[in-house]
Amino acid sequence: MKVFHLAVIRVTDERDAQGQRLPSTIVCSAKDLSSFSFFQRGSVEEFMDFMSTTVAERTAVGQRQAVSDKEHGEHVVYTYRAAGNLCGTVLTDKEYPDRVALSLASRLLDEVQKEFSAEQLRTTVTKLDSKVADEFIGKYQDPKQADSIMKVQQELEETKAVLHKTIEGILERGTKLESLVDRSNQLSSSSKAFYKTAQKTNSCCVVM
Secondary structure, three states: OOEEEEEEEEOOOOEOOOOOEOOOEEEEEEEOOOOOOHHHHHHHHHHHHHHHHHHHOOOOOOOEEEEEOOOOOOEEEEEEEOOOOEEEEEEEEOOOOHHHHHHHHHHHHHHHHHHOOHHHHHHOOOOOOOHHHHHHHHHOOOHHHHHHHOHHHHHHHHOOOOEEEEHHHHOOOOOOHHHHHHHOOOOOHHHHHHHHHHHHOOOOOOOO
16 A cells, blocks of 8 residues: 655636636645656656646545546545645555545645645745655555544544546546646656556556
8 A cells, every 4th residue: 555645736726718727736745656666756746746636626625535547547546625725635556545545635734734824825836845745645654553643533534425536537528638638737748758658558657
């Protein structure tokens, strides 16, 4: 079981004159890419940022959900969006327990809002250096240990239904993940090429 990436994302629901969603902002994030080769890590991190943002933008206020890709099914993005436009995201492997991942998304969001001022969270255009995120990416690698830390939230989280969806299910009708990849400003040309190569070999290590 593994937590690869977690983030707090400031979601933008506004759209431009062409109807395209304005870019959201990753306020802070942390990652553990030790299981990937050194040469893959740059592209892997970009894709984790991209996938986390893509799911966060499609998470309604007050919603908790778990989103995977039916084609690959190796990874899951968990999200929790509280009141307002901040969303906590956690990207894990498929073995990681739902409840712990969703509790992590919720707790991360709460603690980051204590760590930084409302002004910082509202205005930053670059990733903030979050000690909370760095701590949690290590602490939650062992879900059993993390679970004991979070007993105070256990009853609440157990009463919440987990919405399991696929990435295809949350995209607008007629939209393909590949087209989002092509249009994304979050991904470098090398990361887009990495994705396309991985898709051809059916071995994409990032896009679930």
